[in-house]
Amino acid sequence: MNQIDAVTTGPVPGSTIVDVRGVDVELTGRRILTDVNFQVLKGEFTGLIGSNGAGKTTLLRMMLGLIEPTRGEVVWPSDARDQRRVGYVPQRVALDVDVPLRVRDFVALGDDGHRFGLHRRTRETWRRVEEMLDAVEASDLAERRIGALSGGELQRVLMAHALVSRPELLLLDEPLANLDPGATDDIVALLARVRERQHVAILLSAHDINSLLGVMHRVIYIANAHVASGPTDEVVRPEVLSKLYGHHVDVVRVHGRVLVVTGDATTGTVAAHPDLVVE
Amino acid sequence: MFSSFMTNAWLVGTVVALLAGATGFFVVLRGSSFAAHAIPNGAFAGAAGATLVGVTPLFGLIAFAVAAGLGIGASRHHRSDVVTAMALVSMLAMGAAFLSLSAAYEPQVEALLFGEILGVASSSIAPVILISLACALALAYMYRPLLLDAAAPELARARGLNPAALEVGFMMTLALGSALTVPVVGALLSFSLTVGPPAAARLVTRRPGSALAASMVLSVATLWASIAASYQTNLPIGFFVGSLSALVYVIARVLTRRRVRTA
Amino acid sequence: MHWLIEPGLWSNDAVRTGVSVGAVVAVVSAVVGLFTVMRAQSFAGHALADVATAGGAGAGALGVAPLAGFVVGSVLGASAMEAIGVERVRQRDVATGVVLGGATGLSALFLYLITLNSSSTGSTQSILFGSLFLVSRTTFYVIAVISALVGLALAWLGRPLLFMSLSPDAARARGVAVRRVALAYTLLMAITVGLSAIVIGSVLSTALLIGPPAAALRLGRSMSATFSAAAALGVGAVAVGVVVSYDSYYWWASHRALPVSFCVVAVVVVELVAINLAQRVRDRSSSTRRA
Numbered sequence: 001m002n003q004i005d006a007v008t009t010g011p012v013p014g015s016t017i018v019d020v021r022g023v024d025v026e027l028t029g030r031r032i033l034t035d036v037n038f039q040v041l042k043g044e045f046t047g048l049i050g051s052n053g054a055g056k057t058t059l060l061r062m063m064l065g066l067i068e069p070t071r072g073e074v075v076w077p078s079d080a081r082d083q084r085r086v087g088y089v090p091q092r093v094a095l096d097v098d099v100p101l102r103v104r105d106f107v108a109l110g111d112d113g114h115r116f117g118l119h120r121r122t123r124e125t126w127r128r129v130e131e132m133l134d135a136v137e138a139s140d141l142a143e144r145r146i147g148a149l150s151g152g153e154l155q156r157v158l159m160a161h162a163l164v165s166r167p168e169l170l171l172l173d174e175p176l177a178n179l180d181p182g183a184t185d186d187i188v189a190l191l192a193r194v195r196e197r198q199h200v201a202i203l204l205s206a207h208d209i210n211s212l213l214g215v216m217h218r219v220i221y222i223a224n225a226h227v228a229s230g231p232t233d234e235v236v237r238p239e240v241l242s243k244l245y246g247h248h249v250d251v252v253r254v255h256g257r258v259l260v261v262t263g264d265a266t267t268g269t270v271a272a273h274p275d276l277v278v279e
Numbered sequence: 280m281f282s283s284f285m286t287n288a289w290l291v292g293t294v295v296a297l298l299a300g301a302t303g304f305f306v307v308l309r310g311s312s313f314a315a316h317a318i319p320n321g322a323f324a325g326a327a328g329a330t331l332v333g334v335t336p337l338f339g340l341i342a343f344a345v346a347a348g349l350g351i352g353a354s355r356h357h358r359s360d361v362v363t364a365m366a367l368v369s370m371l372a373m374g375a376a377f378l379s380l381s382a383a384y385e386p387q388v389e390a391l392l393f394g395e396i397l398g399v400a401s402s403s404i405a406p407v408i409l410i411s412l413a414c415a416l417a418l419a420y421m422y423r424p425l426l427l428d429a430a431a432p433e434l435a436r437a438r439g440l441n442p443a444a445l446e447v448g449f450m451m452t453l454a455l456g457s458a459l460t461v462p463v464v465g466a467l468l469s470f471s472l473t474v475g476p477p478a479a480a481r482l483v484t485r486r487p488g489s490a491l492a493a494s495m496v497l498s499v500a501t502l503w504a505s506i507a508a509s510y511q512t513n514l515p516i517g518f519f520v521g522s523l524s525a526l527v528y529v530i531a532r533v534l535t536r537r538r539v540r541t542a
Numbered sequence: 543m544h545w546l547i548e549p550g551l552w553s554n555d556a557v558r559t560g561v562s563v564g565a566v567v568a569v570v571s572a573v574v575g576l577f578t579v580m581r582a583q584s585f586a587g588h589a590l591a592d593v594a595t596a597g598g599a600g601a602g603a604l605g606v607a608p609l610a611g612f613v614v615g616s617v618l619g620a621s622a623m624e625a626i627g628v629e630r631v632r633q634r635d636v637a638t639g640v641v642l643g644g645a646t647g648l649s650a651l652f653l654y655l656i657t658l659n660s661s662s663t664g665s666t667q668s669i670l671f672g673s674l675f676l677v678s679r680t681t682f683y684v685i686a687v688i689s690a691l692v693g694l695a696l697a698w699l700g701r702p703l704l705f706m707s708l709s710p711d712a713a714r715a716r717g718v719a720v721r722r723v724a725l726a727y728t729l730l731m732a733i734t735v736g737l738s739a740i741v742i743g744s745v746l747s748t749a750l751l752i753g754p755p756a757a758a759l760r761l762g763r764s765m766s767a768t769f770s771a772a773a774a775l776g777v778g779a780v781a782v783g784v785v786v787s788y789d790s791y792y793w794w795a796s797h798r799a800l801p802v803s804f805c806v807v808a809v810v811v812v813e814l815v816a817i818n819l820a821q822r823v824r825d826r827s828s829s830t831r832r833a
Contacts, residue, residue: 307636312585312635312638313585315639316585316588316639358579360582360583360584361579361756364588364748365749365756365810365811365814368588368746368748368749368752368753368807369808369811372746372749372803372807372808375670375671375746375801375804376800376801379798379799379800379801379804382798389650389657389666392650392666392670393649393650465650467592467646467649467650468646468647468650470639470643471640471646471647474636474639475639475640475643478636478640515650515654517646517647517650518647518648518650518651519647520643520647521643521644521645521647521648522648524643525640525641525643525644525647528636
């Protein structure tokens, strides 16, 4: 695995962007999340780790205000949840091939798409559009039709769209899913660069912790509808994760990779898969 | 062709076609072609009902079109295609019943369904222009949110937009615009101007502003050609509107065939 | 039952044939239409009806039997839509709308030519809204045979069609010729629509194609129960619609009857609303019981 360079600038202490306090989330009668507590600080790179179906997307959507928590609250001290301060990059966007929008038009909508009325776009806005496309290394796509992009190209454009309003926090829903390992490292490195140069905190969800080990400041680990959060070394430990899962869990380090090994209590079998957190 | 009794047709037709082109840009963007087809049929029932009751047809047109628009707009996610189809068919059936009960003459029915260029009353010019202006302003107001919602609904929601409200707002605008085109082009054909020319426009340009402008230009051109052809041949204007709209689209498809379609 | 069924209803030959034809068409429409609703192709179904109008009007202008015109027209329309048509839903809708517009334009032309050439009035009405009571015995037999064939074809296509409607990729992986089955199904839809156009008119045949199946689906039973329910609801709509239309002749002094098409559509709408409400009540009571 490529060793991604250690982060040069760390989080600014005492500057909380969002504080999640004692949150429960229930959907259609099912408890998805219980007693979730964590903070995201300015400039941090946070990984939201959990297997499929664990509740990562639910947690993100709750932070975006799309789902109401059944208990607890989400506090934004500096009112960052005003639309311009949180950027969102969804996992999938279904686009019609013929939609008459160029990439630059779509990114510009990241700034004013939510505003009614026809305010003239300033040169400053278009400059920012170009700057963000440059930041995600998608400048050459500016004039392309938005519906004619490949998956990877679209992903970067979505990032630019989310960044153009200069958010404090960038939320990404499973950006690494369906990518081969080489591409995964590229995106993570890109996000690390974006974090540093644009001074934006990053929170992304993933099911494999390994690709993020070199860049994460903090991990939020979801399992069993519960959450453990903190610096990676403190969270990814047998005693913490066993408490989370509700049964014994081993943490094994093999060739620089972290394996979380969960045993099946009744049959005594152990399953370990190199690149996945296995239930 | 440009004598005084044709003035109304040219004037109202142009205004209505411009609006249809602009509205059509969003119709095609949002995938609301079916709704655009269903709503004028609602207007048809309204006109038939108005004639039965003895009220100005324009009231009936607008009232029923707006009702249809609200119904379809409110059903955005629950099998909306079924709701649209049933709304369409119910309106047509009601219209048929109203016409049958009032023993309308066949030419009246044909005019309502397929358009009648000489059927534009002078008294309707002012209301048509005013309502068209209101619709245009509404579209300008909703322009960017509609673009964002069409491109990526999840992003629109994350930004605080209410997709349901947008849908209803847009459907109302569409309904009003459709109601206005029915007297000129006919209930069954009025949607052609909101689908064919705009679909052609968006194929040939990738800038949203240009696509919107091109929609309006193509729509007006189609209507002008239809009025002229109908005047010369005495054939119903609906025939020309339907055929020319389709032709414009086919030409645009052929011209842009080289663009690779990704699955 | 005197107040419900006016004298002479069943002894009227035209009515008997009309109800028989209506029932047959309702069953075929319900069965084919169930897939239409599941595949969210109501727009295509309706567009085919409008293309059938053009066919029927064209046949009228040429002096040919309307049934042939309806069926040929809708089959041509289906082919055109498949030719232009593309995989993506939105582009498909645009293509459908454009074809529909072109066909309706042609209807306008043909209907105009008919009124020019013939002195008969009401041809617009009958083509658009149906001529159920004018169906001859021969036509009935033809419709019955074609319906049976459509039914057999659908039984043969049924399982692959259902599979690919639920999951096109999985079906493709299992070797289902998705494109070809889709085309075959569209043609069956076109023929069905052409047939039902005789009953309640091309423009309104969508009601029999979509309404009863949508209501049946809402009942949430097994697949075969849903098919039966859809057919029953369709036949019921036609039967009640005919009775009401016939009776309405006597309701007003003016002796102007409600058109059959209106009555049938009204019953379909009532069925849909009633079943939806009943299901909503049932859902609510079962969820409060659970809580």
